[in-house]
Amino acid sequence: MNCRNLGEFCENEAKGVVQSLVLDSEKGELVKASGRVEKKIGKSEGKTIAALKSHSEAERRRRQRINAHLSTLRNLVPSSDKMDKAALLAEVVRQVKQLKETATHDSERFFIPLDSDEIKVEIIAENAIDGTCLFRASVCCEYRTHLLSDLKQTINSLHVNLVKSEISTLGSRVKNVFLFTNSIHGGGGCATIQARDIFLSSVRQAFSSVLDKVSAFPEYSAYPNKRQRVSCFDSSSLLF
Amino acid sequence: MNCRNLGEFCENEAKGVVQSLVLDSEKGELVKASGRVEKKIGKSEGKTIAALKSHSEAERRRRQRINAHLSTLRNLVPSSDKMDKAALLAEVVRQVKQLKETATHDSERFFIPLDSDEIKVEIIAENAIDGTCLFRASVCCEYRTHLLSDLKQTINSLHVNLVKSEISTLGSRVKNVFLFTNSIHGGGGCATIQARDIFLSSVRQAFSSVLDKVSAFPEYSAYPNKRQRVSCFDSSSLLF
């Protein structure tokens, strides 16, 4: 059946008698169609046919455009074959949200040190079995001499298993990010939530004292006289 | 006009005479509709009406579902108000591609060192005016003594402006990522594409020779006797 709503027109157009069925959505029942069709046909049939035709063709093009984008989305989303349109879009929403999440998270993790000092210690992942946790500690501060060796000593004193270390600089500001676990050389993790919280705050405290050192002993400052915001700061001397 | 395709049914159902118009898409002309409607109405009008009604309601729900996802996508995508559906989807495609790009790029940048040695030097960004480029060089290899100081010497010898350095470890493998520009202390960048390519390959060559050092002089190896794949590798001694 190729026939659509305008069927029988060719034979009936001479008579000018065309009727159609409508399911009225408000009243919930089938009602009369308008008489407009007959009137228009009476006026200029050719015009109406041409308009109808171009209209439906335009609509088909529109559908093709939309569906083309839908199918490229389908290719972008893994294992989205045999998903219907709604499910596909739902999955796309999920993906976009998640990608945005990790993107902002990453940029927060890796990019420019801020002007304000900051110490952040958080749990990234947790092993449910032995209580081993993966931690991420970030320390953002002004550079000073011995900052890195102080941080190293701090890490060592915490007896954690350092997994990853990142250093980035902007001007005289420096940001250090450490990933570490609390299971050193195969040992267990924090047994209880309380122990974990105590550990977290002790890590924060340890890094805090590294930052406090410069205020307590100003001779540690790299720029004793005045805070310097120069961009020609030699990062290579800091990074090794 | 509330009327739809099934209009006039209520008054006409007693007569059983219903006609509809179809624009035949293949022939490109208006043709007769099938007589099925009349037959069915003759059989059991109530059934047909109920089926039609639930069908159109289901279809409406489907449309609502799709449009709901579309509008949440609209909220996720910046400045996508007043975009039509196709444009919105096109923008979503663009975003997803870009997010995936940076996501894989970032994870590639920041995560685990691979088992195979790798040297990669690429241009991240380019200043069209003075030809200054931002480069990213990554070196992935087995750790050995003096690796970091060798890399530092290499960076220094290239006379580049080091912007950022990252080091990550997995077992005895180590991955170093350097971001740097070729405009040292305000100097200009590479004038031509050829100069840039020469610079790129010289950087690659420089890092290569650092990696070759261990094979040429085995005494540099951290594990002279046999390649060791232990995970208790003390990364903290490497990272500072």
Added chain:
DNA sequence: AGGGACACGTGAACC
């Protein structure tokens, strides 16, 4: 007017 965009009801196909 005339073309674009949208929601609608419908026919067909698939479980």
Added chain:
DNA sequence: TGGTTCACGTGTCCC
């Protein structure tokens, strides 16, 4: 069979 998905042509609104 009912239920669900899709493409289609159409009515309507807006520029």
